[in-house]
Amino acid sequence: MVFTSNRDGNLEIYSVRVSDKVETNLTRRAADDFAPQVSPNRSMVAFLSRSAEGVALEAMTVNGEEWRRVADGEGDYYGHRWSPDASRLAYVAESSERTSIYFNNADGTQPMPLSSIESGDVGGWSPDGASLSFAVGEGAEMGIYVRNPDGVNEDRLTETPDAAPIWSPDARRFAFISTRDGNPEVYVMNVDGSEQKRLTATDAPEYAVSWSPNGRSLLFVSERDGNPEIYVMRVDGDGEEPARLTRNEVRDGHPVWSPNGDRIAFVSYLDGDAEIFVMSADGEDQERLTNNEFEDTEPSW
Numbered sequence: 001m002v003f004t005s006n007r008d009g010n011l012e013i014y015s016v017r018v019s020d021k022v023e024t025n026l027t028r029r030a031a032d033d034f035a036p037q038v039s040p041n042r043s044m045v046a047f048l049s050r051s052a053e054g055v056a057l058e059a060m061t062v063n064g065e066e067w068r069r070v071a072d073g074e075g076d077y078y079g080h081r082w083s084p085d086a087s088r089l090a091y092v093a094e095s096s097e098r099t100s101i102y103f104n105n106a107d108g109t110q111p112m113p114l115s116s117i118e119s120g121d122v123g124g125w126s127p128d129g130a131s132l133s134f135a136v137g138e139g140a141e142m143g144i145y146v147r148n149p150d151g152v153n154e155d156r157l158t159e160t161p162d163a164a165p166i167w168s169p170d171a172r173r174f175a176f177i178s179t180r181d182g183n184p185e186v187y188v189m190n191v192d193g194s195e196q197k198r199l200t201a202t203d204a205p206e207y208a209v210s211w212s213p214n215g216r217s218l219l220f221v222s223e224r225d226g227n228p229e230i231y232v233m234r235v236d237g238d239g240e241e242p243a244r245l246t247r248n249e250v251r252d253g254h255p256v257w258s259p260n261g262d263r264i265a266f267v268s269y270l271d272g273d274a275e276i277f278v279m280s281a282d283g284e285d286q287e288r289l290t291n292n293e294f295e296d297t298e299p300s301w
Contacts, residue, residue, distance in 0.1 A: 001265060001301050002026070002036040002045055002062070003276050007294035013047055014296075015062070016289050018278060023290070026064030035078070038062070038300045039086040042259075044106065045300075046070065046080045046089055057091050059106060070108045079122040082106075084129045090149075092120045101134050103149050115147050115154060123165035123176070133165040133174065144176060146191070157193030164207075167191070169215040173235075177207055186220055188235060199233060200242070206231075208253060212281070213261035221253050230255045230266055232281070245283030257281075258301050265289075265299040 002015045008025065011032040016023045027033040032050040039046065046059045056072035057080055071077050075095035082089060090103040099120045104111035114132055123133030123144070132149055136142045143158040144165045157165075160180040167174060171191065178187045181198065184205040189196040200206050204223040211218060218235055221228050225244070228251045233242035246252040246268070254267040258278075265278050274295040279286040290296040 001276070001289070001299055002038060003290075003296055003300070004034045004036060004298040005290075005294060005296045007292055007296075011050075013045065013060075013064075015064075016276070018289065021289055024064070026060065028064075033058075035080070035298055036300050037080055037082060039082045039106075040084055041086045044082075044086060046082060046106075048078060048080070057089065059089070068107055070106065071102065071104065071111060079120065081122050081124050081132075083125045084127055088129075090114065090122050090125065090132055092122060094120060101132075103132065112149065114149055115145065117141055117145065117154075119145075121163055123174075124167055126167050127169060127171045133167065135163045135165055135176070137161050137163055144174065144193075155193075157189070157191075158196070162187070164209065166209065166211060168211050168235075169213060175209050175211060175218055175235075177209060186218060186233075188218075199235070208255060210255070210257060212257055213259065217281075219255050219257060219264065221255065227251055228253050230264070230283075232283075243283070245279065246286075254298060256299050256301060265301060267297050267299065 005014050011034040013027045013033050013036045036045050036047040044059050049056050049058050055076040057070040057077040059070050060067045077091050079092040093102050101114040119134045119136050121135040131146050133146050135144045144162045145156050147154045162176050162178040165174045165176040173188050175188050177184050186200045186206050186209050187198050202224040206220050206222045209220040217232050219232050222231050230245045230252050231242040250269045252268045256265045263278050267274050268277050274297045276289040276296050276299050
């Protein structure tokens with residue numbers, strides 16, 4: 001697993017072996033490096049690096065020995081998403097003039113704009129890597145879109161204030177967050193935009209939604225109990241209430257499924273600062289991976 005830590009006076013990317021908790025600083029430099037995302041083939045880590053010129057997108061091997069600059073220039077880059085075959089990266093490029101989604105090869109070559117529509121919300125790649133989803137949260141073009149980056153097709157699926165459209169592993173549905181009913185709730189719909197269904201209904205915000213690797217459940221964070229806690233729910237549970245996985249008086253967040261779906265990594269502020277924990281998919285067998293006085297955040301398997 002990789003994560004971000006500020007224990008060295010600035011933000012660095014660390015790895016930790018879950019089996020024995022051995023930690024390694026992968027970046028070791030003066031720049032702030034953060035937001036690591038492990039590639040689907042587990043060979044690379046994409047991350048952001050902040051300098052005086054802005055925030056660039058970089059990638060390195062999982063051992064931190066080989067580096068490459070993926071996207072940089074005037075402004076900031078963020079929202080990076082690996083393609084399923086790890087050959088390309090989609091990301092947001094934000095400048096003083098516009099905010100747009102781009103994609104290019106993982107070695108930084110052939111950058112291309114995804115759409116003429118301005119957006120700062122990359123949903124993700126389809127499981128076959130043929131399409132990208134993105135969202136616009138406000139204005140005349142608000143809604144969820146699907147775009148073929150190698151062709152001309154662009155489909156608008158919703159016309160409501162929606163965000164974070166994530167494909168299901170079987171490519172049949174999207175999970176997403178919508179504020180169409182007044183506050184952020186979890187929704188699902190078919191990939192053609194049909195059968196839109198709200199799965200949560202509370203007065204508190206829900207966010208950070210993700211599919212389980214088997215496509216049967218959704219993981220998310222909810223503040224329905226007064227502070228951010230981690231929940232899981234079956235997508236086809238016929239009204240079944242979500243199961244609460246963390247129970248304490250502090251903030252728990254950033255839940256991430258392990259590749260095989262049997263465990264979940266998350267961040268908890270149990271002792272006043274952020275630490276990385278893991279637990280089984282049902283919330284049992286919780287175990288602390290990091291233990292220090294600094295902020296350890298943004299885990300990625």
